[in-house]
Amino acid sequence: MPILEFHAINPLSIASLGLSLFFLLIHIPIVGGFGIAAYYVIKYLRRFYGQRPIPKEWKLFWLAIVWATIHELIEVPILYQWIIGQVLVIVFFFIQIIAGIYLVWGTYLLAKKYTVQ
Amino acid sequence: MSIKSFWKNLPYLVIVPTNPNPSLIGIKYFNLDTFMGQTLGWLKWPTLIGLVFAAVAFIVATYYIVQYTRGYFAGRKIPKSWKFILWGVFITAIAEIGEMLAYYEWPNAGLIETNLLLLLPHALGGTLIGLGAYFLYKEIT
Secondary structure: OOOOEEOOOOHHHOOOHHHHHHHHHOHHHHHHHHHHHHHHHHHHHHHHHOOOOOOHHHHHHHHHHHHHHHHHHHHHHHHHOOEEOHHHHHHHHHHHHHHHHHHHHHHHHHHHHHHOO | OOHHHHHHHOOOOOOOOOOOOOOOOOHHHOOOOEEOOEEOHHHHHHHHHHHHHHHHHHHHHHHHHHHHHHHHHOOOOOOHHHHHHHHHHHHHHHHHHHHHHHHHHOOOOOHHHHHHHHHHHHHHHHHHHHHHHHHHHHOOO
16 A cells, blocks of 8 residues: 555546446535534534533534544545545544544443433 | 546546446455555554444444433433434444445445445435434524
């Protein structure tokens, strides 16, 4: 595997036009869904808590969604092979770990606060 | 440069092109030594750890969200927002497993892994989480 390479690959030519288009369009809900979630969760928290501080479990849950969005975003250049190489795999590794830690930590604290007394 | 000539000048094949006639299931091509058809070398174990960790994290998060909603709503009806978020996180866990299979099977990833385990669950999971967060906001406005 090379260290890092960039390639200008036409996303509409990876398979037949119909399949390539399907492949491209399906990434809108994948990346967009998480992005929209990050946007609305912070809007919800600002509205719900107002001037009060946002609790740690909710901050972590929001950060988990932000990092999950980054995780989904980096999968696009991986799948289209716009970027290939060891540097990308290392970056991908760290994004997955950070997103996973925030997700487990945030949801654990949410569950702990309301279930484990 | 016009858009038409821009597209025309782009290469027409990816670096490791996928098999144009994929099998239904490509598990026999599963190889931990490769990632998207590229040899991993020393990155074999970090890559595996990262991919497994992501899938496990979504499964564990599903469990904790169930615990949270049971505890927080305690007998009351769980709102649409949290139902959507819960299902979105769970379905994304399936997509993460499919993603792992597809990365390791590439360029011979099976149709089931690519579509039923990777693309469709990813799209559905993302949509549900996005909608869930939107409803979460709308429920207090």
